[in-house]
Amino acid sequence: MTGAVQELLSATPPATPFDIVRAALVELRVSDLTASEHFYAGLLGMIVSARTDDAVFLRGWEERQHHSLVLRQAGAGEPAAVARLGLRVRGEDDLDSLASMFAARGLPWRSVEAGREPGLGRALRAWDPFGYPLEFLAAVEQFPTQHQRFDLHRGAPLLRLDHLNLHCPRVEEAFGFYHDALGFRCSEYISTDREPERVTGLWLYRKPNVHDVALTAGTGPRMHHFAYWIAEPAGVLRACDQLAGAARSEVIERGPGRHGVSNAFFVYLRDPDGHRIELYSCDYWTGDPDHRPLRWSVNDPRCRSFWGTRAPDSWYDESSLVLGPDGQPAALAPARVDERDQRSEVLA
Amino acid sequence: MTGAVQELLSATPPATPFDIVRAALVELRVSDLTASEHFYAGLLGMIVSARTDDAVFLRGWEERQHHSLVLRQAGAGEPAAVARLGLRVRGEDDLDSLASMFAARGLPWRSVEAGREPGLGRALRAWDPFGYPLEFLAAVEQFPTQHQRFDLHRGAPLLRLDHLNLHCPRVEEAFGFYHDALGFRCSEYISTDREPERVTGLWLYRKPNVHDVALTAGTGPRMHHFAYWIAEPAGVLRACDQLAGAARSEVIERGPGRHGVSNAFFVYLRDPDGHRIELYSCDYWTGDPDHRPLRWSVNDPRCRSFWGTRAPDSWYDESSLVLGPDGQPAALAPARVDERDQRSEVLA
């Protein structure tokens, strides 16, 4: 199948006046900051870079960037949610170019001054047309790397933030924005075999591996998961053993296993608020200029699980709410397609 | 819980006039010999030691014993089944002592002359009180080991037969025979928390690792699976990748994962007739004279799956028929307990 969809997804993005480097940060609103810190720092072994009254800032063992994960106490009565999906840009000028683009499209945006939170310079907050709360980061304070302090590693260990996966009602429309306006390219996609070919999942990248942002069909806007890179499959297995050894196997939702899509060796965990984190290793190089997307049929069971194990329904159905410009959870819309049903337009 | 059941299972077996060394052989009746050979030799990479008109004889990469797996074409209209569950004994005298024991208990037995099949010396066929078709082997022709011909390994690679797992309606009674009459010891067991404590699974050994024979509650007599030893978890993962790479992921029924029971890193595969083979690694030493059984509560989800993934129902329900002395499948009886239901006496 190399029809219109393949051509659309293979197109080189237009040049942009800014340069998005990679997915670089997530902020989670959490209902119990102590419990969440215990999960990410105590069980998974992330490094705590800083704490404030209502937040903890963490990074992976390879990361020099001050932090890639923010845990922030949700206010009384506020739900657990995702407040920021961070993307690193090359320089501060990029923030201005991006602000112009968002303004021109009538999308909400605001400047974030340096020093707003530990370790972070000037940034740009903006909401894409589908309601995902993006934050573009320029300068970030640097630590020395600790990736070779193997004697201190515990838990996973998580090396670096790799990507963000969004549950999205209309992935084809979202592709338009991420490709045309932000300059993302497509590495892999899942689509229906029946005409009209409908896309149920898209893997988009700026850095040259499989993805920085995945858009998968589901009720949204929500964040399905964020993922940290693990050096090798043995590290993913060790994380599972350590979680179970600590009598916390209930946090393992799916896996370990290998994805057909991306070839990653993975496991999915749920934090105390149900936010989902993937431990991810073993994908591949996509940076050649003639790299074309790889298609998977939604009817190929290996596409989601190379070894054939069906993911639990929770993995398809549950996701984290995202916060809109008003600080409230964005209103949800259902997707028109469902990978499991392999039906399209079911809700049209 | 260290009550009567623990005491019963911890007892040192009485001395026997024979010495069973280990689980050592399985004979599968298969509906399509070519398909089965392709599965075990082609996909999983076992070594073919010999072929006859109606059978293929295979061994693992470490095994010097002529073969540990026999695939034999089932007759027209005959079902796929297990014809022999082989146990190695120390010497030919043991065969005579065993024959006397079976005769004294009024159990069916017969001598098997040397040369009946390639590579095998004199042996003893016998049926235990529950209908499992045992075969006791003394002399077996020896090959040079090939475990260091890593350049030739494909598939798993399977090193050596490790154990047999039997679906058994009344595991507590079966323990009596395997412990008292055959001299097996118990390494681990699963039991209910409510009184009366009922055992739903038993791991029994002669060689000093976790088991040679497991008895797990289920409709029987049937064979749940047989297992080959794999050197390390990485080998189990590689087997999955190779099966999926060959577009045969549908043969993977459960896993890979770690068992709470036995600590094994495992995956379960189904052959073309549905016979189940486990690739098994990472258990532990049980040979100290004061080694006592480890109990798991049936209510601990880590007992069957250390990382918490529930096994599919097929794994609990489906097993291979076994052949009785008349060459027909043994009649089946249901178990009185079911691990999943965590109820006992449900069928009483």
Added chain:
Amino acid sequence: MTGAVQELLSATPPATPFDIVRAALVELRVSDLTASEHFYAGLLGMIVSARTDDAVFLRGWEERQHHSLVLRQAGAGEPAAVARLGLRVRGEDDLDSLASMFAARGLPWRSVEAGREPGLGRALRAWDPFGYPLEFLAAVEQFPTQHQRFDLHRGAPLLRLDHLNLHCPRVEEAFGFYHDALGFRCSEYISTDREPERVTGLWLYRKPNVHDVALTAGTGPRMHHFAYWIAEPAGVLRACDQLAGAARSEVIERGPGRHGVSNAFFVYLRDPDGHRIELYSCDYWTGDPDHRPLRWSVNDPRCRSFWGTRAPDSWYDESSLVLGPDGQPAALAPARVDERDQRSEVLA
């Protein structure tokens, strides 16, 4: 030590009118084409993409690019050598910009027409000021990837070409060219503790991992090794086991082990002509705009071997000759520093 050397190596390269994507190809002149093909395709399991009368073209399991390794029969009386060190550029315009740059510097260059060899479009040959035979590639014919055909992988398996390592008499001068003229950045370096601080090794990148080109002090111009990416350390160990299983352990020169520099898990092999190939895994992300080089002291034994094993002298002393514009091996000059001696200017 964050003095002048650190500042020099941390500088952002000037903008270039071309965009070098990554290290992408090596051509080896070999004394026995059959023996070399057996080494790379037979023992290491690379994919043969094409053959001509005097050459074999190979690629790794992940690579879509027609080939990344060329083995070409050396003429009678000609030595084994390296004929081309290939770098991928973003587009054909880049070839023209590069040609202008080489011409402006008075360096030898020539255009290579499309179709010169199977699968390759138009390219540019050029020699840098130190005599290394570079080739810049634009369009390359694409194959479907085979990285998930795990059932077909043998040997290593090698996934993709990762980098080139050059033995270089004057690495500080060479840095000037690679950084200023070609736009490479530095990820790590080794230098002396005594003043004046002398650099004995430099790791330079265009793609955002540790390196595309390393320059290490040694008699040159020669190629020390080229490296293919392996998914995980378990794959490196398996390669060693398979080589030894095939009774070819003599091709293993150094390792397996972990480098302090780059954090890579590695093994070095020598092909039938002594050309050195590294199997390489586990390095890290370097693509952030504020990424600064990591310094290692030449006196830290972990820098070359994180676990402390000293590399054999052959690894320091032996390298592949490179061919100049006249097709003859480039004349050699000794280095002024030697990592082992930890002396500088010893030959001044």
Added chain:
Amino acid sequence: MTGAVQELLSATPPATPFDIVRAALVELRVSDLTASEHFYAGLLGMIVSARTDDAVFLRGWEERQHHSLVLRQAGAGEPAAVARLGLRVRGEDDLDSLASMFAARGLPWRSVEAGREPGLGRALRAWDPFGYPLEFLAAVEQFPTQHQRFDLHRGAPLLRLDHLNLHCPRVEEAFGFYHDALGFRCSEYISTDREPERVTGLWLYRKPNVHDVALTAGTGPRMHHFAYWIAEPAGVLRACDQLAGAARSEVIERGPGRHGVSNAFFVYLRDPDGHRIELYSCDYWTGDPDHRPLRWSVNDPRCRSFWGTRAPDSWYDESSLVLGPDGQPAALAPARVDERDQRSEVLA
């Protein structure tokens, strides 16, 4: 080569009135108890079972036996040495039978009363004809196993004591005692190709894997190393990374690598007194009654290092002194053969 040596080493040992189960304990005299505890418990992560004024008692993560390693402060002016090489027997009666055997041969022995040290019941001390200080253990206090507390494992982790390796001047004579008097069988050996065939190393077992006691040619009586079992090669690599991460890579003497002999994946470490510990995984089953020894030629480089790396001379030359009945280090004699020289009778 299947001559007289092979026949000698293949012989079934005579029946003994006692049953040695396995190698089970080592006592090291150390010059700085704090430093040694830091090495074994702090760096390698062993469990401390008990402490007394002058000793620390440790066990591996799988072990239920109270301890398998004793570190005892050497007296002022006393050298670091090995005080006990422990073997587990099946019951207390075995101690009496062994005492009779040692007495009949005129060898030194003494009873050890229960309670002499934490967790240990009655035992027997005895010296073999070559001066090795053996201790036979019957009852040992049991702990619950902790092998699945993966969340607590640090360092290696060491699961259980596997074997003892002795430097021995006359390995062929020593074989006579270990085989004939103690009932050990031979799994592998190294011998010269030239006549008369001389044995330079012997691997002897009671438990059914490759060895409990190895005898290798060298100045003795000394202990070359003791070894703990590691679950998989990935655990051996992780141990190296953690040692190097803690800036202690100098304790790694040899490896990681694979042995040809035994097929083990290994690394050798030196403790603060130079006592050598091996982390060992991946050997094989030897318990079949017809298992015959595997011969390696001393001229096959793969025999000691399957991948070809030559061990450092320190590994061949240095070993731990052993204490005689008088508490003084046993007098040393040189070996008549040296594996490296591949000469025999060089010292005759």
